[in-house]
Each structure stands twice: as structure tokens, then as C-alpha cells.
Amino acid sequence: MQVKPATPRAVQFIIKVSKFCNLRCSYCYEYPELGDKTTMTHEQLDRMYEHIADYYASLDEPTTVKFIWHGGEPLLPDPEVYWTTFARQREIFGPIRVENTVQTNLTVLDDERLRLLKEGFHGVGVSLDLFGGLRVNLAGKDSQDRVLANIDRLRKAGVKFGGITVLSRKNAGHIKSIFRFYERLGVSFRLLPLFAGAYPDQHAGYEITAKETLEAFCTIVDLWLQSDKNLTIAPVTDHVRSVIRYLTPGMPSSFYSRRAWETAVVVNTRGEAYADAEAYDPDHSYGNIFTTPLRELFASANREKSLRASELRMAASCTKCPYFGACSGYTKGEYVETFADSPRVGDILLCTVERGLLQHIEKRLRETGLYGDPARADLDRLRAERLTTEDPTLQALSFAG
Ligand code: SF4
Missing domain, CATH: 3.20.20.70 (Aldolase class I)
Known part of the structure; x- marks a missing residue:
């Protein structure tokens, strides 16, 4: 074989x-x-x-x-x-x-x-x-x-x-x-x-809110659904896939974890390496990839700090989100939102654009009549399993949103 x-x-x-x-x-x-x-x-x-x-x-x-x-x-x-x-x-x-x-x-x-x-x-x-x-x-x-x-x-x-x-x-x-x-x-x-810009007020005059961003994304969803051309539009088409997973019984779930697999590393011109979310923040630099083996960078204290920050962002937003498992939570794990109008828990801005977009796509897909009730039981069970294996700080935060 x-x-x-x-x-x-x-x-x-x-x-x-x-x-x-x-x-x-x-x-x-x-x-x-x-x-x-x-x-x-x-x-x-x-x-x-x-x-x-x-x-x-x-x-x-x-x-x-x-x-x-x-x-x-x-x-x-x-x-x-x-x-x-x-x-x-x-x-x-x-x-x-x-x-x-x-x-x-x-x-x-x-x-x-x-x-x-x-x-x-x-x-x-x-x-x-x-x-x-x-x-x-x-x-x-x-x-x-x-x-x-x-x-x-x-x-x-x-x-x-x-x-x-x-x-x-x-x-x-x-x-x-x-x-x-x-x-x-x-x-x-x-x-x-x-x-986020390089300095305060850099974007004054053209800053965009979470609400305006969500409206633009929803418009793109509607245009994409009507279009004959099968364009890939990030992040919209990824989210369509997530909602199809959410609405289809028996589809496998996926939960993002940078701790399990590092997906992206930013390398600055002089060799300092960072997670995308904290690029150029010296307190979160993994170290210098020109001089240091990658294994050592991944074992650094600053990377551990960065991993914890990623997990806290996901705990604050994702663990109470109905789509978690269909949406892996990657966006919350890897990006720090800067929208002034997003709700927050402490310093962490909660997911508004992604979740709102998933809701809009769900509504549109249900209107097609192709989908019934989602396989809620499976997702709830997987989320519960995940929570019991996580650090108590994360569990506490997950209920704060
Ligand atoms: S909170 Fe946002 S990123 Fe997290 S699972 Fe829900 S939609 Fe996805």
C-alpha cells in the first residue's frame, strides 16, 4: 500500500x-x-x-x-x-x-x-x-x-x-x-x-471605525455572492468557508494556537524577529535571527510573553463566540485590533468585525435555504474540552466579555 x-x-x-x-x-x-x-x-x-x-x-x-x-x-x-x-x-x-x-x-x-x-x-x-x-x-x-x-x-x-x-x-x-x-x-x-500608525494622530482625517469596516466587508460579501467570477477576497472568502463549516453538521473544528505552530514571523531589517501582532515592540522581540538559532528564539522569554498575549486575546473574544471552532480564532490570535469603537475587556479590544462578518454571511447563507440548524452540540462540546485544559486566567477572562 x-x-x-x-x-x-x-x-x-x-x-x-x-x-x-x-x-x-x-x-x-x-x-x-x-x-x-x-x-x-x-x-x-x-x-x-x-x-x-x-x-x-x-x-x-x-x-x-x-x-x-x-x-x-x-x-x-x-x-x-x-x-x-x-x-x-x-x-x-x-x-x-x-x-x-x-x-x-x-x-x-x-x-x-x-x-x-x-x-x-x-x-x-x-x-x-x-x-x-x-x-x-x-x-x-x-x-x-x-x-x-x-x-x-x-x-x-x-x-x-x-x-x-x-x-x-x-x-x-x-x-x-x-x-x-x-x-x-x-x-x-x-x-x-x-x-496602527507609526505615531499618534498619523491617520487623523481618514481613520476608519469597526462599524464602517464591517459595513464595507458585508458589502463585499453581497457582491461576491452575486458575482460570476470566483475571486478570492481575503478575509471574506475565508470567512465564507468558516460559516459553511459552522452550518454543516459533522465538519471538523479547528482552534488556532500559535503555541502549537508558529505561522508567521516578522524579521526587521537588522534581524530582530517578532510575531506580527507585536512587530517592532522591543519588549516582545524574540531576538536576532541573524545571530541566534531559531530554536533559541522560539524558546525566548519574550516569545512566551507574546504567546500569552495571543492566548489572552483569543480567550477574551473567542471562547464565548458561537463561531469558535468553525472560525479558528486566528485573527484574534495574530492581530491586535485598534478600532476605537470596539468593546473591550481591560486592555483587550474584543472581536467585532470578524464576528459581525460571520453573522452577516450566516444570514445570507441561510437565506439560500441550503442550511438548517448548525451542529451546535459538537462545537459546544469541543469548546468545553478546550476550556478545561486551559490556564485558569484564560478561563476567567473568557467569561468577562
Ligand atoms: S471571536 Fe472573532 S476571531 Fe474569535 S472565533 Fe469568534 S469570530 Fe472568530
Whole structure:
């Protein structure tokens, strides 16, 4: 009998290769560092690869290691930097599967960079807000026309890409046009609510509330359900899957735990590693991945602090949520909400957008008549089991919401 190989688990390393950027988008959380030309060296990248490869080679289960190249603008360095480092990855990682994707503002695109996007990277994310005029260059000029022209070049060259649209008060009123734009192109996209800025009041004038964000997401759900195009729209289509799981008896449950599996690590330009939720907070740095083996970073006291914070966020929001188990709680585990209008327990903002979105999707799916009552008993039993194995602090907090 042939044994089916286990599906590899994935881990992402978000690489801040350099903060240097040719744009000055108003909301950028890297704003104070966008003029800094410091770039990771090949020696530093090699040390990082060695530490990552050693760790995942020592595990019993196969792992896909995904590098997400971020900046600043990661396409400003000479493309040769990437060809060289991809070759080093092949040498250092050996049989471990490695993928590289890049998130670019797509304002600089010559033939060499086009070839790099087509043949070097496994995926390309293009930042594009479509409305609002917040993505400007040093002189304050909107970069959008140039990005749209370069999107045409990507399409003509057959480069597959997705869009990343930051949702702010400046473009939330145009959500239908944003959906139609991507639908017309047949391009999947991520709708990313505005997140904390680099300094207080950075977002004054275009800050978005949880209520406005939820309305925009619900509109996207309705448009997606009516559309003939099967676009993937993060986070909406993931949540549709969660609600189908919730409404379908006997579907397996899943509960997110970073303690069980680290899904994403942010690596800052000088090598400091963090969970996404606490990126750049020195009190939560796991340590330096250029100089320290990954196993030691994962065993650090600061990582333990970060894990506890992730578990407390989930305990405060998820353990009393009817969708927990169908929704894994990943969003609460990995992201710190900053909406001023979200309810809170102590310092922790409770889940409003995700849960509201799941409720809206449930309502829409029930209207189809395809779904009856959810398999409540299974979920309740699993949640109860989980609570009895958790730390008492978490249990106490879970009942505070
Ligand atoms: S509280 Fe939010 S993140 Fe947690 S399970 Fe419910 S919907 Fe998902």
C-alpha cells in the first residue's frame, strides 16, 4: 500500500529587506524609516536561512517555508540581489520547499524587474487603494496612474498577481467600485483595514471605525455572492468557508494556537524577529535571527510573553463566540485590533468585525435555504474540552466579555 505523504505545514517569514521607499503613503507604519537605505546583506540573509533551515529540518513533519519580501519598496534593490539569494536558498534549504512572494507598490518596473516577478517569485501582491489619494510620492503626487499602467504591463507579460487594498475612510465609500475593478480584471485581493500608525494622530482625517469596516466587508460579501467570477477576497472568502463549516453538521473544528505552530514571523531589517501582532515592540522581540538559532528564539522569554498575549486575546473574544471552532480564532490570535469603537475587556479590544462578518454571511447563507440548524452540540462540546485544559486566567477572562 502506498502511504500518502503528509501535506506540508507552512510558515511565513515576512522579510523587511530594507525600509527605503520611493513613496510616502500617508498611513505607512514604516513612515519614519522610509529614507533609510540600510538593506539586509547576503551574509545576514544566509545566516537567517541557515537558522530557519536547521530548525525545520529537525522537525518530523514536512514544512513549506514562505518568504514574503516587504519594505519599504522591495523592488528598489537591483534584481540581481534576489537571483543571488534565491540560489543561496536552494543550496541552504536543500529538500525543504521554499517559496518567495513580494509585496510591491509597483511604481518601478523595468524589463529586468518584470522578469524577476514572472520567473523569480512565486507570487506578487500589488498595493493599490484605487480611491483616496493616500499613496503619494515624496512630492505628494498620487502614484496610482503609474501603478495602473504597470498593472497593464504585468497582465500583458502574463505575471499573476493579487491586489492589497488598505481600507480607510477615504475609500470605504467606494467599496462597490473597488470590487468591480478587481472583478473586471479577474484579480483576487485582500482588503486590509487601516492599522496602527507609526505615531499618534498619523491617520487623523481618514481613520476608519469597526462599524464602517464591517459595513464595507458585508458589502463585499453581497457582491461576491452575486458575482460570476470566483475571486478570492481575503478575509471574506475565508470567512465564507468558516460559516459553511459552522452550518454543516459533522465538519471538523479547528482552534488556532500559535503555541502549537508558529505561522508567521516578522524579521526587521537588522534581524530582530517578532510575531506580527507585536512587530517592532522591543519588549516582545524574540531576538536576532541573524545571530541566534531559531530554536533559541522560539524558546525566548519574550516569545512566551507574546504567546500569552495571543492566548489572552483569543480567550477574551473567542471562547464565548458561537463561531469558535468553525472560525479558528486566528485573527484574534495574530492581530491586535485598534478600532476605537470596539468593546473591550481591560486592555483587550474584543472581536467585532470578524464576528459581525460571520453573522452577516450566516444570514445570507441561510437565506439560500441550503442550511438548517448548525451542529451546535459538537462545537459546544469541543469548546468545553478546550476550556478545561486551559490556564485558569484564560478561563476567567473568557467569561468577562
Ligand atoms: S471571536 Fe472573532 S476571531 Fe474569535 S472565533 Fe469568534 S469570530 Fe472568530
